[in-house]
Amino acid sequence: MPTLRILRRDIPLHLVLLLFALPTFFPVFVMLSISGKDFFQYGQQPLLPTLPFNFSNYEIAWSFMSSTYLNNTIIIGVGVAAILLFGSLTAFSLARFEFPGRRALFYFVLAVLAIPSTVILVPLFMLMVRLDLLNTYWAVILPYAASQSFAILVLYTFFSTLSKELFESAQIDGAGFFDMYIHMGLPLARPIMSAIGVFLIWLFWNDYIWPSLVLSDPELQTVALKLVVFYLGRGIPEPGQGMAASVISSIPLVLLFLVSMRTFIAGLTAGAIKG
Amino acid sequence: MAKYDTIAGETAPALSRKSINWERLRHISPLYLMVLPTIVMLLIFFYYPAINGFLTSFQYVDVRGSQWVGLENYQRLFSDTRLLQSFRNLAFLAVFNVCVVVTMPLIVAVLIFRLKSMTAQYWWRIVFVIPIVVPSVAIILVWRWMYSADGGLNILLSAVGLGSLTRSWLGDRDVVMWALVFTNFPWVAGINFLIYYAGLQDIQQEVLDAAVVDGASSFRRFRSIELPLLRPQMRLLVLLTLVFWLRSFELPLIMTNGGPGFASMVPGLRMYYAINRDFDLGYGSAIGTILFLLVLVVTVMQIRLTRSRDDAI
Numbered sequence: 001m002p003t004l005r006i007l008r009r010d011i012p013l014h015l016v017l018l019l020f021a022l023p024t025f026f027p028v029f030v031m032l033s034i035s036g037k038d039f040f041q042y043g044q045q046p047l048l049p050t051l052p053f054n055f056s057n058y059e060i061a062w063s064f065m066s067s068t069y070l071n072n073t074i075i076i077g078v079g080v081a082a083i084l085l086f087g088s089l090t091a092f093s094l095a096r097f098e099f100p101g102r103r104a105l106f107y108f109v110l111a112v113l114a115i116p117s118t119v120i121l122v123p124l125f126m127l128m129v130r131l132d133l134l135n136t137y138w139a140v141i142l143p144y145a146a147s148q149s150f151a152i153l154v155l156y157t158f159f160s161t162l163s164k165e166l167f168e169s170a171q172i173d174g175a176g177f178f179d180m181y182i183h184m185g186l187p188l189a190r191p192i193m194s195a196i197g198v199f200l201i202w203l204f205w206n207d208y209i210w211p212s213l214v215l216s217d218p219e220l221q222t223v224a225l226k227l228v229v230f231y232l233g234r235g236i237p238e239p240g241q242g243m244a245a246s247v248i249s250s251i252p253l254v255l256l257f258l259v260s261m262r263t264f265i266a267g268l269t270a271g272a273i274k275g
Numbered sequence: 276m277a278k279y280d281t282i283a284g285e286t287a288p289a290l291s292r293k294s295i296n297w298e299r300l301r302h303i304s305p306l307y308l309m310v311l312p313t314i315v316m317l318l319i320f321f322y323y324p325a326i327n328g329f330l331t332s333f334q335y336v337d338v339r340g341s342q343w344v345g346l347e348n349y350q351r352l353f354s355d356t357r358l359l360q361s362f363r364n365l366a367f368l369a370v371f372n373v374c375v376v377v378t379m380p381l382i383v384a385v386l387i388f389r390l391k392s393m394t395a396q397y398w399w400r401i402v403f404v405i406p407i408v409v410p411s412v413a414i415i416l417v418w419r420w421m422y423s424a425d426g427g428l429n430i431l432l433s434a435v436g437l438g439s440l441t442r443s444w445l446g447d448r449d450v451v452m453w454a455l456v457f458t459n460f461p462w463v464a465g466i467n468f469l470i471y472y473a474g475l476q477d478i479q480q481e482v483l484d485a486a487v488v489d490g491a492s493s494f495r496r497f498r499s500i501e502l503p504l505l506r507p508q509m510r511l512l513v514l515l516t517l518v519f520w521l522r523s524f525e526l527p528l529i530m531t532n533g534g535p536g537f538a539s540m541v542p543g544l545r546m547y548y549a550i551n552r553d554f555d556l557g558y559g560s561a562i563g564t565i566l567f568l569l570v571l572v573v574t575v576m577q578i579r580l581t582r583s584r585d586d587a588i
Contacts, residue, residue: 009391010389010390010391010392010395013386013389013390014390014395016386017383017386017387017399020379020382020383020386020403020461020463021402021403023460023461024403024406024461024463024464025406027406027409027414027417027418027421028406028409030417030420030421030427031409031413031417034420046425046426046427046430047427047430047431086312086313086316087313089309089310089312089313090309090310090312090313090314092309093306093309093310094310097303097306099303099306099307105310105314108314108317109313109317112317112321112322113574114570114571114574115321115325115567115570116518116521116522116570118522118523118524118543118566119328119522119563119564119566119567119570120321120324120325120328120563120567121546121547121550121559121563122328122331122546122549122550122556122559122560122563123323123324123325123327123328123331123560123563124320124324125550126324126327126331126336126556127319127320127323127324127327142316142319142320143320145316146316146317146319146320146321148313148316148317149317152313176305177303177305177306177309178305178309181309202407205410206410206411206412208411208412208525208529209523209524209525209528209547212551213547213550213551223410224410224412224413227410227412227413227416228412228416228529231416231419232529239420242416242420243417243420246409246413246416246417249410249412249413250408250409250410250413253408253409253410254408256408257405257408261401265404265466265469268404268407268466268469269466269469269470269473
């Protein structure tokens with residue numbers, strides 16, 4: 001069997017890859033292992049998994065983390081929806097139609113990619129103070145919603161590749177710009193918009209710095225922020241409880257990955273290259 | 276760039292024409308409405324803060340108001356040895372991670388690419404992407420535990436008889452920076468390796484086949500064909516890595532708060548503390564402005580490199 005021989009020739013490669021994979025997954029292993037330990041199990045065997053797996057850690061961690069899920073849903077939901085809506089409108093207009101100022105507007109949008117949000121942390125914080133938005137969802141939603149440049153760049157590239165005849169015939173039929181956006185642009189861009197959407201959800205789910213500055217109210221805190229507060233706050237948790245909270249914080253992204261693996265990877269790759 | 280006419284095929288009126296074409300303006304006005312929300316949001320949440328941050332860096336700010344102090348914030352900045360130390364730390368983080376990004380993900384990408392079975396390639400790619408579903412904060416907290424006095428690293432060291440090496444990794448000013456850069460070892464998980472992998476896929480199969488026919492070894496094939504052809508990906512990842520470390524300080528913030536003392540402080544973190552601990556907003560803005568300039572230099576380099584590459588093609 002030639003295939004078997006080929007597969008056998010790959011075995012050294014698999015072994016080397018395994019050598020890379022083991023340390024890569026070691027932190028995840030540690031997280032899962034410790035999350036099932038009560039105080040005494042941890043004292044006796046802090047690293048390797050022990051039986052029985054202690055689910056009460058998850059109950060305690062969940063009672064602390066549960067409120068954050070609604071906050072994340074609202075903040076990320078509104079933020080991503082706004083980016084996709086306004087970003088696609090802008091990208092469609094700039095990519096498909098000629099009008100005075102079009103080029104200038106495109107560069108106006110693009111230049112923002114050179115302004116990472118952390119280098120404007122201080123003035124953005126001052127702006128939120130002045131707008132009296134500290135400790136509101138808006139303090140996080142608005143800067144997120146404004147981070148459209150990456151989405152616009154990707155969508156602009158996509159819309160530019162569409163055939164011109166398509167739009168010419170639509171205009172002969174009397175369709176306005178907005179009609180063309182609704183009936184042609186949006187449906188065609190749906191796959192690429194979901195990839196962008198998944199990337200943005202991942203990006204915002206990971207954000208810790210900005211929420212930690214503007215959301216001191218425990219009721220409003222996001223998952224990543226609350227996780228750090230749980231670990232490093234006043235009542236330092238048992239290691240098992242802390243790790244359980246870490247696992248809980250990852251579950252939504254795990255689910256997102258499982259239901260949209262290809263989209264997820266496509267979005268992240270685009271994000272890495274253009275972001 | 277291709278020319279995008281208005282769909283109907285009308286030619287755009289020359290800008291020099293005196294009389295404004297009201298008919299046409301009325302016709303295209305919806306387009307301005309469609310881009311308006313984006314423009315307004317970018318103005319308020321990017322352009323205004325960027326300009327205001329620059330102006331604030333020349334001011335002293337407190338609750339009562341602000342006052343112009345000229346270059347005082349910058350003078351303080353450049354005479355603050357601790358802050359200069361934090362720039363050295365930043366350079367260390369950036370250089371180390373650049374070295375990492377041109378080796379580890381590349382090795383894994385080539386190893387996966389060498390597999391004969393496409394199914395195996397697919398699953399190994401999934402394996403190394405999956406860890407990104409764990410939020411970075413959670414990963415950092417696990418590593419924080421690993422480095423703690425009774426944490427994973429010391430347990431492992433004792434288990435293999437190297438108990439004499441155990442220490443509080445984050446509490447020792449001589450090793451804390453090394454502890455920080457070894458977080459995420461072996462630095463493969465994520466999408467960097469996918470960028471190399473995509474580059475490998477773009478290499479013409481005929482070139483590789485010819486090399487195999489000529490009897491080139493796997494290593495020779497890598498050194499003479501793949502490595503030179505992957506230079507664009509490498510350049511991209513180097514610049515992305517530089518920008519990433521210039522702008523992020525989550526790792527030292529959660530791991531060490533910049534400690535012990537100032538041993539793992541970075542400028543971004545100092546800026547963060549200027550907001551929520553020291554309320555020294557003018558000083559924080561000065562740091563932000565310098566980081567902004569550094570990011571700008573890197574970005575301009577990236578654009579120039581990309582452009583010269585496009586010209587070459």
